[in-house]
Amino acid sequence: MNTKINPSSYDSFEEDLPQPRRKPRPTKPSKATLAFVQQQDDTRSSFQFTYKAARFEEWWLLDSLGEFYEHQWVSDVLRRVKGGKEASVYLCRAGSAIPAAQFAAAKVYRPRMLRNLKNDAAYREGRTDLDAEGRHVIKDADLHAMAKRTAYGEELRHTSWIAYEFNTLKKLHAAGADVPEPFAMQKNAILLEYIGDEFAPAPTLNEVSLEPDEVEPLFDRVLANIQILLRAGFIHGDLSAYNILYWEGNISLIDFPQVVSVTQNRNAYRIFGRDVARVCDYFTRQGLNLNPGKIASDLWQAQGLTPRPAVDVRLLDAENPQDRALWQGAEN
Numbered sequence: 001m002n003t004k005i006n007p008s009s010y011d012s013f014e015e016d017l018p019q020p021r022r023k024p025r026p027t028k029p030s031k032a033t034l035a036f037v038q039q040q041d042d043t044r045s046s047f048q049f050t051y052k053a054a055r056f057e058e059w060w061l062l063d064s065l066g067e068f069y070e071h072q073w074v075s076d077v078l079r080r081v082k083g084g085k086e087a088s089v090y091l092c093r094a095g096s097a098i099p100a101a102q103f104a105a106a107k108v109y110r111p112r113m114l115r116n117l118k119n120d121a122a123y124r125e126g127r128t129d130l131d132a133e134g135r136h137v138i139k140d141a142d143l144h145a146m147a148k149r150t151a152y153g154e155e156l157r158h159t160s161w162i163a164y165e166f167n168t169l170k171k172l173h174a175a176g177a178d179v180p181e182p183f184a185m186q187k188n189a190i191l192l193e194y195i196g197d198e199f200a201p202a203p204t205l206n207e208v209s210l211e212p213d214e215v216e217p218l219f220d221r222v223l224a225n226i227q228i229l230l231r232a233g234f235i236h237g238d239l240s241a242y243n244i245l246y247w248e249g250n251i252s253l254i255d256f257p258q259v260v261s262v263t264q265n266r267n268a269y270r271i272f273g274r275d276v277a278r279v280c281d282y283f284t285r286q287g288l289n290l291n292p293g294k295i296a297s298d299l300w301q302a303q304g305l306t307p308r309p310a311v312d313v314r315l316l317d318a319e320n321p322q323d324r325a326l327w328q329g330a331e332n
């Protein structure tokens with residue numbers, strides 16, 4: 001495998017690594033270091049991929065995707081599709097475990113993704129944390145570690161975030177939503193149906209200007225998906241034209257780690273309203289005349305949910321007119 005450093009991909013991974021000491025002194029490697037290096041060498045010798053990754057990125061991929069390779073979910077990593085703030089997505093050749101698919105998309109989370117998440121608590125409210133198998137974390141010691149934000153606790157929270165994305169995709173796919181089929185999950189990555197072809201991934205909706213006759217049907221399709229989510233008890237939490245892929249006239253909703261519980265989160269309606277408003281922004285630019293507030297409240301009530309939003313004043317922004325209106329509405 002080529003380990004030549006490609007400066008652009010090198011930079012984005014370098015910042016997550018511990019910085020070297022100013023004056024490195026030659027020391028005997030610890031047993032743990034030797035074991036780690038040995039393990040990397042073993043995995044490397046069997047898992048070789050086409051994608052020319054920078055050295056650190058290559059280690060990161062071997063560690064994050066090694067199990068997918070061992071279980072033959074993937075046979076090769078072809079290229080990096082997108083490097084995001086929280087994760088990078090790679091185009092992989094599908095392995096024999098998914099004979100129906102030619103490709104798969106591996107979403108590999110950056111190690112310190114939680115640090116970047118603003119207001120993590122607002123999304124996590126009402127969600128029990130999940131472990132690497134997607135089961136609820138119930139051990140007191142683990143819950144304590146998460147609450148105290150120890151290194152181990154942060155690892156668990158990180159895993160929980162990934163497990164939420166995977167489990168939500170499984171439920172939504174089974175419920176008939178337009179989401180990529182989820183194939184497998186590893187401690188740091190999920191493997192999904194790839195939307196696109198071997199030359200390019202599907203663009204996101206915001207990169208596309210729709211033909212006039214497809215605007216309305218696609219908007220209805222997005223609303224139908226929002227309803228499937230609500231029925232399943234979820235709000236996307238970061239829905240916009242940036243998290244909807246467009247391919248051959250169809251859409252796929254992506255990016256679910258921050259999914260919010262409809263009934264257990266006090267800010268559910270507010271987060272829901274924001275999702276609907278952002279989707280409406282895009283479709284208004286495509287020529288539709290929309291009333292996002294009414295659409296959100298109609299969808300909400302159609303599910304038999306309480307029309308009055310539950311408002312948590314601590315999360316409202318006094319400078320924002322929409323937030324002020326929400327607060328006044330709740331007071332009356």
Ligand SMILES: Nc1ncnc2c1ncn2[C@@H]1O[C@H](COP(=O)(O)OP(=O)(O)OP(=O)(O)O)[C@@H](O)[C@H]1O
Nearest residue numbers: 082084085086087089105180192193194195201255
């Ligand atoms: N299943 C898929 N098939 C093809 N491309 C995909 C797939 N999933 C994600 N992508 C591409 O990778 C990008 C990042 O994915 P996603 O939004 O899930 O991660 P993210 O880290 O939250 O990214 P961002 O911070 O940019 O929102 C998407 O915008 C899309 O271009």
Ligand SMILES: [Mg+2]
Nearest residue numbers: 084242243255
């Ligand atoms: Mg995204």
